Amino acid sequence: MEQTYIKAINIALHEEMRRDENVFIMGEDVADLGGAFKATEGLLAAFGEERVIDTPISEALIVGAGIGAAVLGMRPVVEMQFADFISCAFDQIVNMAATLRYRHGGKAACPLVVRAPSGAGVHGALFHSQNPEAWFTRVPGLKVVAPATVYDAKGLLKSAIRDGNPVVYFEHKRLYRSIKEDLPEGDFTVPIGVAEIRKEGGDLSLITYGGTLGPSLDAARIVEKEDGLAVEVLDLRTLLPLDREAVLATARKTGKVLIVHEDRLTGGIGGEIAALISEHAFEDLDGPVRRVAALDTHVAFSPPLEQTILPDTNRILEAIRGLAAY
Amino acid sequence: MPETIGARGEAEPSPRIEYELQLYYWMKLIRAFEERVSRLHRQNKILGGVYSGAGQEAIVTGICAPLKDGDFVAPLHRDMGVFIMRGVEPSRLMAQLMGKETGLSRGKDSFLHGGDMEHFVFGSTSMLGSSLPVAVGAALKFKMKRDPNIAVAFFGEGASSRGDVHEAMNFAGVHKLPVLFVCENNRYAYSTPLEKQMAIEDVADRAEAYGFKGHVCSGNDLLAVLEVTERVVDKVRAGEGPALIECKTYRYRGHSEHDAALYRDKEELIEWESRDPIPRFEFYLEKKGHDIKRIREQIDEKTNQVVQQAVDYAEQSPLPDPKEALEDLYASPAASVTPSSNSNSNHGAR
Ligand SMILES: Cc1ncc(C[n+]2csc(CCOP(=O)(O)OP(=O)(O)O)c2C)c(N)n1
Ligand SMILES: [Mg+2]
Numbered sequence: 001m002e003q004t005y006i007k008a009i010n011i012a013l014h015e016e017m018r019r020d021e022n023v024f025i026m027g028e029d030v031a032d033l034g035g036a037f038k039a040t041e042g043l044l045a046a047f048g049e050e051r052v053i054d055t056p057i058s059e060a061l062i063v064g065a066g067i068g069a070a071v072l073g074m075r076p077v078v079e080m081q082f083a084d085f086i087s088c089a090f091d092q093i094v095n096m097a098a099t100l101r102y103r104h105g106g107k108a109a110c111p112l113v114v115r116a117p118s119g120a121g122v123h124g125a126l127f128h129s130q131n132p133e134a135w136f137t138r139v140p141g142l143k144v145v146a147p148a149t150v151y152d153a154k155g156l157l158k159s160a161i162r163d164g165n166p167v168v169y170f171e172h173k174r175l176y177r178s179i180k181e182d183l184p185e186g187d188f189t190v191p192i193g194v195a196e197i198r199k200e201g202g203d204l205s206l207i208t209y210g211g212t213l214g215p216s217l218d219a220a221r222i223v224e225k226e227d228g229l230a231v232e233v234l235d236l237r238t239l240l241p242l243d244r245e246a247v248l249a250t251a252r253k254t255g256k257v258l259i260v261h262e263d264r265l266t267g268g269i270g271g272e273i274a275a276l277i278s279e280h281a282f283e284d285l286d287g288p289v290r291r292v293a294a295l296d297t298h299v300a301f302s303p304p305l306e307q308t309i310l311p312d313t314n315r316i317l318e319a320i321r322g323l324a325a326y
Numbered sequence: 327m328p329e330t331i332g333a334r335g336e337a338e339p340s341p342r343i344e345y346e347l348q349l350y351y352w353m354k355l356i357r358a359f360e361e362r363v364s365r366l367h368r369q370n371k372i373l374g375g376v377y378s379g380a381g382q383e384a385i386v387t388g389i390c391a392p393l394k395d396g397d398f399v400a401p402l403h404r405d406m407g408v409f410i411m412r413g414v415e416p417s418r419l420m421a422q423l424m425g426k427e428t429g430l431s432r433g434k435d436s437f438l439h440g441g442d443m444e445h446f447v448f449g450s451t452s453m454l455g456s457s458l459p460v461a462v463g464a465a466l467k468f469k470m471k472r473d474p475n476i477a478v479a480f481f482g483e484g485a486s487s488r489g490d491v492h493e494a495m496n497f498a499g500v501h502k503l504p505v506l507f508v509c510e511n512n513r514y515a516y517s518t519p520l521e522k523q524m525a526i527e528d529v530a531d532r533a534e535a536y537g538f539k540g541h542v543c544s545g546n547d548l549l550a551v552l553e554v555t556e557r558v559v560d561k562v563r564a565g566e567g568p569a570l571i572e573c574k575t576y577r578y579r580g581h582s583e584h585d586a587a588l589y590r591d592k593e594e595l596i597e598w599e600s601r602d603p604i605p606r607f608e609f610y611l612e613k614k615g616h617d618i619k620r621i622r623e624q625i626d627e628k629t630n631q632v633v634q635q636a637v638d639y640a641e642q643s644p645l646p647d648p649k650e651a652l653e654d655l656y657a658s659p660a661a662s663v664t665p666s667s668n669s670n671s672n673h674g675a676r
Contacts, residue, residue, distance in 0.1 A: 053466075060456070060489065061462065061496075064493075068477070069463040069467040072467045095451045095453050096457075103439050103449045104431060105440060107442075108443040165657055
């Protein structure tokens, strides 16, 4: 049946709560309202207020209490109303959760999922448009995923819930209702740490994830038709741990790599990927590794500003053509 | 703990008498451990920060003694005594402080950040106050699963200024969670005195604003701590909601062993040393007819022995293998470790 990305998240939560009574939900307005975006809709009715808990506006508490319950064997799925507010829980995630197992000598685990609705393109302005994944992708002990498809939204959330570690799950707000797919019913998972080739090609590799997969595929189809270029599009899906093999394999195959993300350029994960490729696949390269990302500024509100700042199909097209001609 | 100890004129010690002597033993053991750790630090045998809890032993003893197996405890950075009270082997604790393979964190973290979830002692991070939300989450689990356990979170009056503390207490109040907040108010946060930290005298006053009760007691009086804890813990366990106990106390040593604490008045220190919890409890035992001199001798011998054994064990333990730096970062999905044993075997029977 055709489902939206947000519905896939909702279905995954329903199924996982039914499967494991230790799974519970905590966050702001998640119960009666069903979440600001309706990701948790229907859960209160199905599982009751003990397992679907509305919290005060207390991000550190939401994550911290999730950690306390997780360390005692529960599997909390906590929601940041917007990923932008994850900064208020930063310490609990990077210091408390990420180091937990390490500082307990391997004798404790923290199976916690932090859901974070991220991304721009919804007129959210500075504090409702952020892509804060790179704050977390350099923190050992965490896992970070960013699904770009309806199928992955469900499968990766299930894997995150079943994982024994803290997982930050970035869900792109613009995708919530803008993409639809035929979603298989029933239980399936998408493994964490495994990237997926969305389109094969031999001329150039485009590595992306989350909100920029769609525009990247659009651009790849356009150059295929108009320029006869075969672009291979690799969807990372998981940002930590990175699927290094998949990254290096596509780089070696095509010799030209373009990295695309909606997060801003400086300090974005694209830099890490470029370094990885130059360290391990330098001999196979036929050109510089290039990046298309948000400009190094905040995501401004007014449409002409926002459009200038964010990467789009045209900027990706231009970059593909530039790199192909190199 | 020596069996020969008993009140004068009693053939068989009663359970209460045994319990009181056990409490005395614990306070003495914690003090002896603290003093040895400070000395080891001066001898460069313990690297990294050492935050002595000397002077505050009555608090950890009085709060932890009435707890039950499976209760979750998040100690603060000075609460070495909590580990001892919850049954963590002193030798493993000492190995932890020396960064040894046999320590709680297997050399990964220093001092009291290594937790021991087998005994439900949570290893806090350095970020003051951040363990309170975690303890609240543990209490939430107990409530959801109808477990007969409570969570206990220790924090300093300094940490009480953090937002995490407010978030934790507020949520605990809303959901009437089985959590006991324990403020060890030693009047200083590093060099900053109480009056620069808050405009009130008692942190306990804040409890009311979260919908539960705050209690104030002398943290240097074991019987006072015990009395309020026994009363309050039963209610928390019975589902009446959280409680806050504020224990007024003083730290003898500097903030850490590097700190000469010159910002404090000498007279103030002397005043507080004269309120030391150990002689105070000895006075009580003596009044009850114990031969305190003999008991002290026996217990000193025993605690010295336990501490020495811990030091020997730690010194003889290997350092971690360098390649372990990359271990213990992730749990495999299937093998997520959750505490299974519900046993807190306090060495030295009660
Ligand atoms: C969030 C945070 N800020 C600063 C510090 C540095 N620091 C460590 S202990 C301390 C004072 C703590 O005072 P208090 O909470 O009263 O506990 P006490 O040391 O007096 O037992 C400070 C400022 C820290 N560990 N965490
Ligand atoms: Mg203090």
